[in-house]
Amino acid sequence: MPNQTVLGTFFGDTAFPIEWKDEQEKSLHWFYDDLHCPQPISPMWFDVGGWWLTCRYMYRRFGLPFGHDWIARKINNYVHSAIVPQDDEEIARLGPYFGAVLPIYANNFLDWWKTRLLPEVLRNFEYLDSFPTATASLAELMVLLEDALDIQERHFRIHWLLNMAQFASFLNFQNAFKEVIGEEDPVLVGKILVSIDDRNWDSIKGLCKLRDKVKADRVLKAAFKGETAVDVLAALEKTAKGKAFRKAVDKWAREFGYKAIYTHEYIYLLWVEHPAPIIEAVKGYLESGYDVKADLKKVKDSQAGAIKEMWKRVKDAEGRSKIKGTLDMALKMAPLTPDHHFYFD
Secondary structure, eight states: OOOOOOOOOOOOOSSSOOOOSOHHHHHSOOEEOTTTOOSOOOHHHHHHTOGGGGHHHHHHHHTOTTOSEEEEEEETTEEEEEEEOOOHHHHHHHHHHHHHHHHHHHHHHHHHIIIIIHHHHHHHHHHHHHSOTTTOOHHHHHHHHHHHHHHHHHHHHHHHHHHHHHHHHHHHHHHHHHHHHSSOOHHHHHHHSOOSSSHHHHHHHHHHHHHHHHHTOHHHHHHTTSSSHHHHHHHHTTSHHHHHHHHHHHHHHHHHOOOOSOSSOSSSOOTTTOOHHHHHHHHHHHHHTOOHHHHHHHHHHHHHHHHHHHHHHOOSHHHHHHHHHHHHHHHHHTTHHHHHHHHHO
């Protein structure tokens, strides 16, 4: 076992008061979850939106031997998280199950995602997006809210399935790499396990196409000289070319704009609801001269170079065969993280 020495503790003070439910809660390793929620969290999102509401499902379904649950508390208006650990007996019991089922997810999830899970997600979105909210009664809207919460919970569960399946595929490749080459090389592996074709790249390409429309047109360039997005939008509304450009922005937003400044929150407008962030992104690309094709080529070249370097270290055909199958699967799974964030966030 690694060194378990506690280096320090903080249980609150007058400047940062914390009320603990019990000693068990107090004994956990709590951390400010600024990765997911860097801002003060709204009461509504904390009560019904948190990913931790489905974490027990994740630990149960996979039989994860390194935790029992992932819980959260709102402390002084910020989200803090903690992993509830398993005891040694439970770890020993669950370990074999976890090891047995993880390859099943790695080998089958991509097909599940394409044929079963993504169609389910899209059907749920179609139901929510087409609901006649303008004419619905209050009672009908209350039921719709419950439906939306059910859908959110289901999508979080799919999120955990995808995350663990991709983790398994990456782990299989890393294990094969170490077995065949005889050592770990996290830097080289990191250059290999990247996504070069996903919805995130598609969205950036779309923004660059909008930027290129502006670059090629004197009227649009003049509109984008506005200091703020609000100034630019006002200028665009004054010309026929500007109004046509707004339609192109709206088209991009309908495909890629279902996101806000913070993913884990309900209180901020989505890009599709107000295009200011899209205008700011286009404006930034104009000023920086960002080249998505060159950026993507760098990633592709880096990946290809890393794979070439890896093959140089493989001594025989048997080793090449062991690595190739796991590599092919891992690369097929790599786009799943950006793609499912596109659909879920």
